[in-house]
Amino acid sequence: MNIETLPLTSNELEIIQKKYEKRYSKFKSTSLIAIILGIAALFTPPEVWNFLKVFDKKQGIRNLEDVNEYMFQNPTMIVIVILAVTSIIFLSKYIFINPLKKDLKEKEKIRGQFQITRIENIGKRVSEKLGGLDTILHFEKNTTKIKKHLFNKTDKPELLNAKGIIIEQSKHTGIIFLEKIIQNSINEKIGSELQEQFNQTKKQFLNKRELHPLFEQFKNYISKINIEELISDFEKEIDLNIDAWWTNSEKKVDLNSKILAILFTHRDLADKNPEANVYGVNEVNNPLQIVTESYDLGSHDYADGYYALPGITLTFCKELHKLDYTSLKNTEYEGLDWYDFDGRIELFDSYRFALKYALHKSLSNLEKRNRFNKINSTKPLHFLVQEYHDGKVTPVLIVE
Incomplete structure (x- = not known):
């Protein structure tokens, strides 16, 4: 196994920049929606919350009391809503935005050469959630965060017979720039x-x-x-x-x-x-x-x-x-x-x-x-x- 850190090329930086702009746009939309939903929850009439209880399949177990006031009238509920909205915004930024910003700042990628230990097929339902990725290559133990690699076997059938693979990916977001079978x-x-x-x-x-x-x-x-x-x-x-x-x-x-x-x-x-x-x-x-x-x-x-x-x-x-x-x-x-x-x-x-x-x-x-x-x-x-x-x-x- 060989691991090395290399500088990003101009084309790779452009890819990361475009992804950052796209994700940042989604982040702003998500943050705005979270704030709107939080405000809407605070001003939703008590009758609406009581009506929604009808659809709770476990209401007999929960035995929730009826809501008698608006959430904005309850200090505890105001704090809960603010914390929920803040958490959504913070986590979205931490997970989806910060790694891209680090990649753009450090301008580095990881190039790894990995030996494949086994190949695993992914179930159809899980594959659909992963955008069609239906196969996992598991790598030998290594000191990096790269432990496995997902791909679509219809698009890349050659990977099914690979014994080793070279992968180049961005350092923090894991955006893949190269996947090449090792001709060892x-x-x-x-x-x-x-x-x-x-x-x-x-x-x-x-x-x-x-x-x-x-x-x-x-x-x-x-x-x-x-x-x-x-x-x-x-x-x-x-x-x-x-x-x-x-x-x-x-x-x-x-x-x-x-x-x-x-x-x-x-x-x-x-x-x-x-x-x-x-x-x-x-x-x-x-x-x-x-x-x-x-x-x-x-x-x-x-x-x-x-x-x-x-x-x-x-x-x-x-x-x-x-x-x-x-x-x-x-x-x-x-x-x-x-x-x-x-x-x-x-x-x-x-x-x-x-x-x-x-x-x-x-x-x-x-x-x-x-x-x-x-x-x-x-x-x-x-x-x-x-x-x-x-x-x-x-x-x-x-x-x-």
Whole structure:
């Protein structure tokens, strides 16, 4: 859930102004009618009140006494009428006028991104009283006053299948300016595909027969990759690095530059101490793509100081260092060229997809906690993974 306060546009202010003028006109009419009815009640003959008692279905229970005088002759009744008229005028102004005045004064609106927990149909009678609104979207728990959203399913049938929605509404009166289905299926697809690719490459490697002994040992290591632990470790690291590095002015990072993408770049996973450093992309020649597959990032640039910042450590890949030529020295495999051996692609891809899937999940968790709000970024903000010297990047999360 993301909540932010934005300035009202000129068109939105005009909408509120027109509604204010319309409501104020009704308020004056209501106040005038209330005063007239109050005065009329004070001067209504006692015979009229006694006649009206005939229509009281519970007069036998109430056992009301006959009225013998005009209300204006009774001080208590004068006070009651004055209080009733005053209350009507005050409540009308408080409920219908004051919120509009606040909106016009503060000129702000709330933009919220909400996850839908359930959909409720409204009964026909209640729907008629609500001007045809017949369906309620209930949102996940949040700190705002926006807990649900009413709409007409005939006018907006697409909302029936929505999992999330973006709503822009005036701060005090709740006048809706925008309701848009969150197209977050892209992140669901990213996560689903990365998980599937990890499981698939892992299975393919484990099913390999007659692997070279150098690769055979990795069946045990790959089987022990714990995705949940990776997600937790990545989330903790990134959570700390956001404050300590990514948004820390003391680290000489240009915080005024709008970040288009956060790029996690790693070298060979078989390095001794592999890690993925972070680069803040602020310029691109080609538009960033909202896709699930890898693509060529093209020419791009980074914000000042926003390069090679701490991102995540990849200690779960440490076993791959056994394949490094330095590790093979003084062994029976010294000088062995294993690059074309069967299983190499599946082996390294298993680690790559484990990295990307766990990073996707950890970033998703942080996004739910609004941890990226501190980053001076555009919308959407792309989180990408790139292997050093490879022009292609893989999307792992797109924050809209």
